[in-house]
Amino acid sequence: MVFQPNTQILITGGTGSFGKSFLKEIVNNYPEVSRIVIYSRDEVKQWELKLKFPKEKYPQIRFFLGDVRDKSRLKLALEGIDVVVHAAALKQVPTAEYNPIEFIKTNVNGAQNLIESCVETKVKTLIALSTDKAAAPVNLYGASKLCSDKLFIAANNIVGNRELKFSVVRYGNVMGSRGSVIPFFLEVSKKGVIPITDLRMTRFNISLDDGVKMVTSAIKNSLGGEIFVPKIPSYKVVDVAEAIGPSCEKKIVGIRPGEKIHEEMITISDSTNTFNLNDNYIILPNDDLYKKRYQRSGIELTPVEEGFSYNSGTNDDFLSIEQIRKLIVENIDKQFKPV
Numbered sequence: 001m002v003f004q005p006n007t008q009i010l011i012t013g014g015t016g017s018f019g020k021s022f023l024k025e026i027v028n029n030y031p032e033v034s035r036i037v038i039y040s041r042d043e044v045k046q047w048e049l050k051l052k053f054p055k056e057k058y059p060q061i062r063f064f065l066g067d068v069r070d071k072s073r074l075k076l077a078l079e080g081i082d083v084v085v086h087a088a089a090l091k092q093v094p095t096a097e098y099n100p101i102e103f104i105k106t107n108v109n110g111a112q113n114l115i116e117s118c119v120e121t122k123v124k125t126l127i128a129l130s131t132d133k134a135a136a137p138v139n140l141y142g143a144s145k146l147c148s149d150k151l152f153i154a155a156n157n158i159v160g161n162r163e164l165k166f167s168v169v170r171y172g173n174v175m176g177s178r179g180s181v182i183p184f185f186l187e188v189s190k191k192g193v194i195p196i197t198d199l200r201m202t203r204f205n206i207s208l209d210d211g212v213k214m215v216t217s218a219i220k221n222s223l224g225g226e227i228f229v230p231k232i233p234s235y236k237v238v239d240v241a242e243a244i245g246p247s248c249e250k251k252i253v254g255i256r257p258g259e260k261i262h263e264e265m266i267t268i269s270d271s272t273n274t275f276n277l278n279d280n281y282i283i284l285p286n287d288d289l290y291k292k293r294y295q296r297s298g299i300e301l302t303p304v305e306e307g308f309s310y311n312s313g314t315n316d317d318f319l320s321i322e323q324i325r326k327l328i329v330e331n332i333d334k335q336f337k338p339v
Contacts, residue, residue: 002220003083005188006034010081012114013088014038017177018129021208022085022215023049024228027058035060039077040088041067073106075117085217086114086124086128086152089145093133093177095256096141101133101324107144108151110198115155115166124163127218128152130227132204132263132312139258149227153285156224164280165224169215170265172204172312176332182240183332189245193252201237201314202262206230206317207331214280223297225290227283229265229274234315243324245339262313271308275301279309 003009009026010136011019015038026033038061040046046063053061066073068088076220078084089107090096096103111128120124128147133142155166173180181203185194206214210230218289241250255261266274274283281304284290319327328336 001032002031002216003030003032005011005032007082008037008080009033009083009085010037010039010064010077011085011087012039013086015040015042015049016087017208018087018211019085020049021212022087023053023061023208025216026211027053027061033060035062036081037062037077039062039064039066039068039074051292060140062211067106068113069105071113071117074113075120078117078121078123081121081285082124084114084118084123084126084269085215085219086111086126087271089129089148091131091141093139093141093258094256096139096144100140102224103140103144107141108147111148111151115151118164118166119155119158119162125219125224126152126155126164126166127215128166128168129215132170132172132265133260134170135264136267138260141258152226153225156285159224165222167218167222167224168213168227169218170204170227170229171214172212172234172263172265173206174211174335175205175327176209177208181237182328183246185241185244186328186333186336188299189248192245192247193249193251194241194245195251196238196241197253197259198261199252199254200261200313201225201240202234202315202318203237204263204312204315205235206231206232207327209331219282223290223293225285225293229281229283229310230318231279231281233313233317233319235319239319239321240324241319243328243338248339262311264309264311266304266308266310268307268309271304271306274304274308277301278306 064077134145138142
């Protein structure tokens, strides 16, 4: 069982792409969850979500308007909450380069506010969503998420005798999420031209459904202090363009500020504390305490080989053009036809 009877959950950034998919998964498959709080700062998106999940049919859903920058509001929202899924973040790479302090206020200060609020209430589990851009970051967004990851993992040092654990889920581009490349290419392909930053560019890929399943698995299995990293495929951005618009002109526009050719989820430096665990890797803090927790639980951890890194450009698993087209139909647009 993932959740104990009468579990209460709060989702920060609950009106985003992940939050909505996670909410749907919980109400459809986990009746033992007695209350779900959607915590976000956009009243219009909350109103739109209320229309899809009306109170008469879903009395367990609550909507709490607030910002992770506001600790007192967070603490109030966390009263009675057992599990927190932290999906709130500012994410657009070019916007972060131009407005760095705003990203720090939300992604870093907001993370610390949430940690302190969890410690001061009776939360038992927090799972924070991260990004491949947090590994060896070259942009402000990635740097802010790396700092956020470090805060959440280190928070396990201050829980004392509380029944509280903090863990992180780090994955790649979510197929179909707002602002991601595939919806953008689908839209611009209607004009006959698809802009490509660099022909060499690759990215990791995960569906929203798989991202949700990974978070529910982390809620069930985390012992505290892990960064969970899924074993997922990569794609070439030029193959995505070809899958969507084979007849479109592919215009090379150059790399945007703060953008990488390839993304990493595990760096060589992380490899000494990285372990295989079924369909995931886990990165543990450099402290034997965390490895001993797994030993006591009877879960065998297999270290990765020395010098291992998990890079979208050297990944063993790449999606073909046809596989990309199939995934677009399954996850984004059932009526999709290449242009």
